[in-house]
Amino acid sequence: MNDQANPPAAKKLFIKTYGCQMNVYDSQRMAEAMATEGYVLTDDQADADMVLLNTCHIREKAAEKLYSDLGRLKPLKAERPDLKIGVAGCVAQAEGEEIVRRMPLVDLVVGPQTYHRLPAMVRGEAPAILTDFPSEDKFDHLPQNRATRRAPAAFLTVQEGCDKFCAFCVVPYTRGAEVSRPVDRILREARDLVDRGVREITLLGQNVNGWHGAGSDGTWGFGRLIRALAGIEGLDRIRYTTSHPNDMSDDLIAAHRDVPQLMPYLHLPVQSGSDRILKAMNRKHTAAGYLRLIDRIREARPDILLTSDFIVGFPGETDADHRDTMRLVAEVGFGTAFSFKYSPRPGTPAYERPEVDSHVADERLQELQALLTKQQKAAQEGMVGRTLGVLFEKPGRQAGQMIGKSDYLHSVFVDAPRAQVGDLVTVRIVESATNSLHGELAA
Numbered sequence: 544m545n546d547q548a549n550p551p552a553a554k555k556l557f558i559k560t561y562g563c564q565m566n567v568y569d570s571q572r573m574a575e576a577m578a579t580e581g582y583v584l585t586d587d588q589a590d591a592d593m594v595l596l597n598t599c600h601i602r603e604k605a606a607e608k609l610y611s612d613l614g615r616l617k618p619l620k621a622e623r624p625d626l627k628i629g630v631a632g633c634v635a636q637a638e639g640e641e642i643v644r645r646m647p648l649v650d651l652v653v654g655p656q657t658y659h660r661l662p663a664m665v666r667g668e669a670p671a672i673l674t675d676f677p678s679e680d681k682f683d684h685l686p687q688n689r690a691t692r693r694a695p696a697a698f699l700t701v702q703e704g705c706d707k708f709c710a711f712c713v714v715p716y717t718r719g720a721e722v723s724r725p726v727d728r729i730l731r732e733a734r735d736l737v738d739r740g741v742r743e744i745t746l747l748g749q750n751v752n753g754w755h756g757a758g759s760d761g762t763w764g765f766g767r768l769i770r771a772l773a774g775i776e777g778l779d780r781i782r783y784t785t786s787h788p789n790d791m792s793d794d795l796i797a798a799h800r801d802v803p804q805l806m807p808y809l810h811l812p813v814q815s816g817s818d819r820i821l822k823a824m825n826r827k828h829t830a831a832g833y834l835r836l837i838d839r840i841r842e843a844r845p846d847i848l849l850t851s852d853f854i855v856g857f858p859g860e861t862d863a864d865h866r867d868t869m870r871l872v873a874e875v876g877f878g879t880a881f882s883f884k885y886s887p888r889p890g891t892p893a894y895e896r897p898e899v900d901s902h903v904a905d906e907r908l909q910e911l912q913a914l915l916t917k918q919q920k921a922a923q924e925g926m927v928g929r930t931l932g933v934l935f936e937k938p939g940r941q942a943g944q945m946i947g948k949s950d951y952l953h954s955v956f957v958d959a960p961r962a963q964v965g966d967l968v969t970v971r972i973v974e975s976a977t978n979s980l981h982g983e984l985a986a
């Protein structure tokens with residue numbers, strides 16, 4: 544708040560975020576960086592002085608959204624030529640100046656590892672296109688103060704980039720090599736968030752469980768980081784995403800048994816249930832190896848809810864491979880899962896490989912999604928009658944209603960007229976709806 548008699552009118556920044564949670568986090572950090580330049584966030588694009596599109600390159604459709612959104616901005620830019628338009632994120636990294644060639648209305652292009660320089664770019668003190676992988680750590684050059692955080696649940700990026708080079712994936716090229724943030728920076732940011740009322744932190748990374756950061760006494764593993772975070776008073780819940788099966792260390796699995804703050808939920812993408820396809824994808828694990836891992840995780844935390852990602856129609860996938868995937872899904876029983884039709888991405892090893900017939904891939908996708916939907920329904924129905932923790936994140940549409948997340952990350956609607964956002968309450972689940980649960984406050 545500004546108490547001056549005639550405060551200068553704040554400039555308004557509109558940010559649209561595509562893609563994964565890491566982009567959501569980056570958008571918050573960019574907003575904080577731009578706040579130092581006098582920009583406040585607006586929800587109204589038509590009213591903005593600057594529009595920033597934080598983009599995703601993972602599938603063709605995701606990348607094309609950028610160009611259709613830029614096309615729609617043309618009349619606004621024609622009306623107000625001083626409107627600044629910036630493109631950030633993974634399309635910015637992958638396509639760089641090509642974006643400005645295709646869409647001259649774009650003023651700034653900034654990659655995921657250079658956005659700490661956004662204020663300088665806006666001032667004209669840095670190049671308008673910045674997509675290198677700088678040697679400095681952007682986090683050291685961003686405002687330390689996470690002042691825009693108001694919600695009880697927050698993201699915290701601890702690891703960036705990927706060295707795994709799955710044959711279909713752009714992430715190693717758009718986000719760069721794997722880098723783990725040091726322990727002291729992570730703990731400081733977590734404490735700062737908790738001081739601002741945050742009770743739940745989701746640790747983020749493209750391979751978050753591969754995190755191995757510098758600690759006071761050498762390199763720490765991810766399990767140890769979670770134990771240290773669990774020592775922060777007031778941090779009631781810890782989650783993490785996304786994990787790679789090959790980085791599930793014994794210590795991390797043990798943390799699921801030992802650390803009550805670590806929520807019983809794990810997103811562990813497997814992509815396929817066929818060893819032949821897993822090999823062609825360069826995943827470096829087998830279906831049986833994944834199933835053994837799931838057994839060990841469930842031994843440590845029997846009630847854990849597992850979710851995953853699948854790609855159908857990867858080059859070379861046969862009906863038999865697809866049946867292997869269906870069998871793996873049936874065997875594990877997922878709480879929910881994301882499944883995608885393979886999208887060839889330029890620059891990745893699989894790009895030139897002959898594609899599976901599109902209709903065949905569509906049919907496989909439907910079949911897989913039908914099974915996953917059934918499993919999701921069963922998992923939700925299994926919650927009915929149980930008493931769970933729910934962290935209220937926002938009021939519901941109906942008077943007196945609150946919406947929060949259960950321990951297992953289900954959205955739960957609860958009648959709680961006297962409750963506030965940020966309350967962590969005990970709820971008895973009474974009903975399962977399509978994508979949410981209904982509960983009542985337990986005595």
Ligand code: SAH
Nearest residue numbers: 711712749785812852853854883884885886
């Ligand atoms: N780092 C995460 C994945 C991030 S991308 C991991 O290793 O699990 C999120 C999901 O998008 C992937 O798990 C994969 O299922 C999907 N995906 C990635 N590239 C894709 C492509 N070219 N076509 C279709 N789906 C893709």
Ligand code: SF4
Nearest residue numbers: 705707708709712714
């Ligand atoms: Fe992509 Fe594979 Fe890295 Fe995940 S592990 S980000 S799917 S290359």
Ligand code: F3S
Nearest residue numbers: 562563599600601633
């Ligand atoms: Fe998309 Fe980049 Fe995330 S490609 S999924 S926004 S890391």
